[in-house]
Amino acid sequence: MRNKINKAIIVFMVLFFSLGISLAKDSKKERKILYYRNPMNPAITSPTFMKDSMGMDYIPVYEDEEEVAEGISEEAIVKIKASQQEIIGLETEPVQIQPLMRMIRTVAKIAYDPELYKTQAEFIQAYRTKEAIKSSQSAEITERLEALSVASAFKLKLQGLSDEQIEELKTKTESDRALLISDTLSPYVWAYLTIYEYDLATVKVGDHVILKAIAYPDEEFSGKIVAIDPVLDEKTRSVRARVKVDNLEGKLKPNMYLDAFIHIDLGKNLAVPKEAVLDTGIRKLVYIDLGNGKFKAQEVEVGPEAIATVNGKERKFFPIIKGLKENDIVVTTGNFLIDSQSQLSGGMSALWGGATEIKQEAEMQENGELKTQHRH
Structure with missing residues (x-):
């Protein structure tokens, strides 16, 4: 009996000793906790474990989670x-x-423009009459015709004609019939497009x-922009x-409404896929894959x-002005979830200002500069 007890004691000691070694090894592998973060406000930290005002546990932040790429702010890095x-x-x-190419969609109307037709007729008549009698001895008549010609040219400019188009009218004997009627005698018609203010920098003649x-x-139906109103x-x-729109078969009639698509060649540009950009309306953010x-x-x-x-398919891009360089690897799918992870860890986020913004607001509150706070 005593031998059995002795054997049991020996087995227990061996197991205990083995367990102690195992625990010692595990303790060496144990991750080091640097500090604890508030679960609701990652900018608030504590060197020891605690609970927040609602009884929620602070979240431990381990040493290996704090490793960041050299020269890059911790707040800008997310590990997945x-x-x-x-x-x-x-x-x-x-x-x-x-x-890159940009396509602007707008509305158009086939011109029925008797006012422009009339102004063209006035200019042509004044110019041709002036040329016919410029050898006249009456300086007064010549001056009146010159003034009428200048006034008509000014009205044409206000109606969108360029200097080149006005010069071209000097070679005509009548106004452009396409402003009034549409028939097979005229291979084209005029259409008026609406160009909104935010597109003015992009759209141009030609x-x-x-x-x-x-x-x-x-x-x-194919056409080309020949003039843009100055006002x-x-x-x-x-x-x-x-x-100026091709209308060989005379199908387009005055006062018809059409959908118009302006194709603008932007040339070659450094560009990022649209789906890679997280846009809050205030700022735009992408996530760059650093590896590991x-x-x-x-x-x-x-x-x-x-x-x-x-690869034969049209895709949407944003031309890059600032922030990226060629061959940067950006996240195109899953970036929203990465941003959510960044928010939870208190890092930089597109949809939430992250730790930096929270710290700034906390400082402002302490200084009495921030009285109200809104989160969306």
Whole structure:
């Protein structure tokens, strides 16, 4: 009996000793806690474990979670494990130079413009009469015709004609019939487009336009912008552009409404896929893949949305003004979830200001500079 007891004691001691070694090894592998974060406000930290005012546990922050890329702020880095990347379907793509094109959709109306027709007639008549009698001895008549010609030219400019087009009228014997009627005698018609103020910097004379009419849903009509009015309409915040449209079959009639698509070649630009950009309306953010599961939040400045053809398909891009360089690897799918993770860890976030913004607001509150606080 005593031998059995002795054996049991020996077995227990061996197991206890083995367990002690195992625990010692595990303790060496134990992750080091640097501090604890408030679960509701990541900017608030504590060197020891505690609970917040609602009884929620502070979240431990481990040493290996604080590793960041050299020269990059901790607040701009998010770490996502490979297994997590697979679950969220994370996809990336390099930033490259793309041949960009922008398409502006607007409305058009086939011109019925007797006022412009009349002004053209006045100018042509005044100019031709002046030329016919310029050898006249009456200086007064010559001066009156010259004044009428100048006044008519000024009215034409206000109605959108360029100097070149006014010069061309000097070679005509009558006004442009296409301003009044549409028939097979005229191979073209005039259309007026509405160009809004925010597109004025992009649209220019010479841009190609495709028009579609409700009456002919399967057909497209091709045209070119030949003039843009010099005066902005105060009520609509838009200007009128005049387009010369092919109309060989006489299908387009005065006062018809059409959909117009202005195709603008923007040339080659450094561009980022639209889906890579998180936009809050105040700022725009992308996530750059640094490798080893690390993603850097990068604020960017971009131009207006554009289109590029990639592998035979049209895709939407933003031309890069500031914030990215060629061959940067950006997240195109899963970036919203990365941003959510960044928010939870108190980092930089597109949809939430992150730790930096919270700290700034806390300082403002302490100084009495911030009286109200709004979160969206």
